[in-house]
Amino acid sequence: MSKKRTLDAFFSPSVKKSRKDEPGEVVRRSNHANYPIAISELPSSISKELSSLPARPGRDVNDQPDLDLVYFEPYVPSYLAKELFEFLRAELPFYRVEYDINRGGYQTHIRTPRYTTVFGLDETARFEEDGSVVDVRSGFKVDDKRYERYPPRPIPKCLDDLRRSTEAATDCRFNFCLVNYYASGTDSISFHSDDEKFLGPDPAIASFSLGARRDFLMKHKPIPPDDQNPHGPQPRQLKLPLASGDMILMRGRTQSNWLHSIPKRTGKNAEDGGRINITFRKAVVKDGTENYYNYNVGTGPVYRWDKTMREMRVSSAKDQLEGKQ
16 A cells, blocks of 8 residues: 655656746656646745735725725736746646537537636645645545546645635635736726625625726616615626736625626737736535636646747647646
8 A cells, every 4th residue: 555645745846947037946747647747836035025015905885885895906916926926827738628518409619718727626635745635524435426527636825825815804714716818908807796606795806807807897786676765776787907916805705696707908008918807715515626627627638828929829649648747
């Protein structure tokens, strides 16, 4: 019987060349059987500053019905946000998920208008030190079809460091990390709310913006007419111009009553250099794990950032094998 691996086994030293700003630094990487590649840890130039975040205290935004936000402008200072953006774009595996849905009796094929990736596990289970998934109550290995179809994978240290900082700053707990990469202003996400039952009541979601400035729109869900006050004031739509390093914590009744979106940019603003959005959240049941991997990983190819071509390109099996080493 083989020895049980320790947690350090996920973070093995790499022979990858050191970064220019840290001569002689050994790059360590997070490894897991369900990662398509090993994922580098943050360089010390970034990681050593996370303990001092947020850069500014958050301000409450709660002047609308059912709205409960904490807005950090910024959470990550601009010079550090630039480094973090470039690092994550280069190191993370991304996907361009496609799926079919039924709309009005017609099958519609959807190609997600952005690149996505996800890591984490709902709170009914946990990762053992050897990377296996076990039930939190019994400690036995989980045998569930929802995990078999889309095998979960732990949050790599480069993102987990930011999760820990976020938890300390917000007093919230998170077990999932979703990452969206908007390659240009033409990538977008339509109005929606993160109000799925698998998040539990009144979920808290911390949303980071890195890279290009993009408008974050919010509008209240339709309010039933009030016969006693038919002409009463209606909640107004919000537009928050998120800069690189900003973070919004959405909590309380926000998700059950408000919608949010990142609209497309056109014309001269379309080629904006790209934006990464990181959201931390907590799934409470297995359906959350299945949903997040289905819509953010799927069954398609892995994409990696090509520094020469300056674009996301499909990663070959050879590249992934080399990236595992």
